[in-house]
Amino acid sequence: MAAPSLSTVAELFKPITWFPPMWAFACGVVASGAALYGRWTPAVIGVLLAGPLVCATSQAVNDWFDRHVDAINEPQRPIPSGRMPGRWGLYLALLWTLLSLAVASALGPWGFGATVLALALAWAYSAPPLRLKANGWWGNAACGFSYEGIAWVTGAAVMAGGEMPDLRTLALAALYSLGAHGIMTLNDFKAIEGDRRTGIRSLPVQLGVTGAARTACGFMLLPQAGVVALLLAWQQTGHAAAVLGLMGLQALLMRRFLQAPLERARWYSGVGVPVFVAGMMVSAFALRGAV
Numbered sequence: 001m002a003a004p005s006l007s008t009v010a011e012l013f014k015p016i017t018w019f020p021p022m023w024a025f026a027c028g029v030v031a032s033g034a035a036l037y038g039r040w041t042p043a044v045i046g047v048l049l050a051g052p053l054v055c056a057t058s059q060a061v062n063d064w065f066d067r068h069v070d071a072i073n074e075p076q077r078p079i080p081s082g083r084m085p086g087r088w089g090l091y092l093a094l095l096w097t098l099l100s101l102a103v104a105s106a107l108g109p110w111g112f113g114a115t116v117l118a119l120a121l122a123w124a125y126s127a128p129p130l131r132l133k134a135n136g137w138w139g140n141a142a143c144g145f146s147y148e149g150i151a152w153v154t155g156a157a158v159m160a161g162g163e164m165p166d167l168r169t170l171a172l173a174a175l176y177s178l179g180a181h182g183i184m185t186l187n188d189f190k191a192i193e194g195d196r197r198t199g200i201r202s203l204p205v206q207l208g209v210t211g212a213a214r215t216a217c218g219f220m221l222l223p224q225a226g227v228v229a230l231l232l233a234w235q236q237t238g239h240a241a242a243v244l245g246l247m248g249l250q251a252l253l254m255r256r257f258l259q260a261p262l263e264r265a266r267w268y269s270g271v272g273v274p275v276f277v278a279g280m281m282v283s284a285f286a287l288r289g290a291v
Helices: 006-013 019-031 040-065 067-073 088-126 136-159 167-198 203-233 237-259 261-271 273-290
Strands: none
Touching (some): 006 040, 006 088, 019 040, 019 136, 019 167, 040 067, 040 088, 040 136, 067 167, 136 167, 136 203, 136 273, 167 203, 167 261, 203 237, 237 261, 237 273, 261 273
């Protein structure tokens, strides 16, 4: 059986999805307060591991186990279109899992352990018998925790020489993981028909388009309010004001999104989510300044 082209493999791995975990890892690096001098190697390895390896693995796993759903929602994707024939999708998911583990071994116990957890969640999200994505509450939580929380905490731990990050880092990572639950819901709007027909209870399927849109916005805004409260408690007033300003901009964009959520979910992902993640980095610098 002919091997898929490199462009098809790249499409399977979806490079556009690599940014959130790479950014979160970078936030952890900044929040650690550690100097980059002499620590560039683990920082670069960690960023590459978070995106082109672990996140790419999760995309391949998802496409393989969602091939019947994609045949309804997005038949042009590599597997349902036939451009990636046979079991190539599964083989690549397995290969990238092993490659991720091999690279993670260079980051010590924290980096390796976090990679094992992230990969376990990636497989549990898509593959039976768990298939967490079958329920939007659990599936989106797993993605948010993996993409944001694990990556952030790992970045901080690796830069601190393997030490447990302090409670401030853990608190911000947890809050932004909750916020990412809403971001993941945005991705479900494009797959409502296939999800409904194949028994996947995404939030748009469970709550309807309007209910899911409002829930997504709530998940994104409320944890950021918690971030602002913590930054004020830590006397990082300027950073708190910056995050609050970014929240105000998101609220304006959300107002337009909520007017037509089905049509504008992709639009909001493109313009609103970057504002959300900008707040993550502002918060990371606040921790660095408070060290």
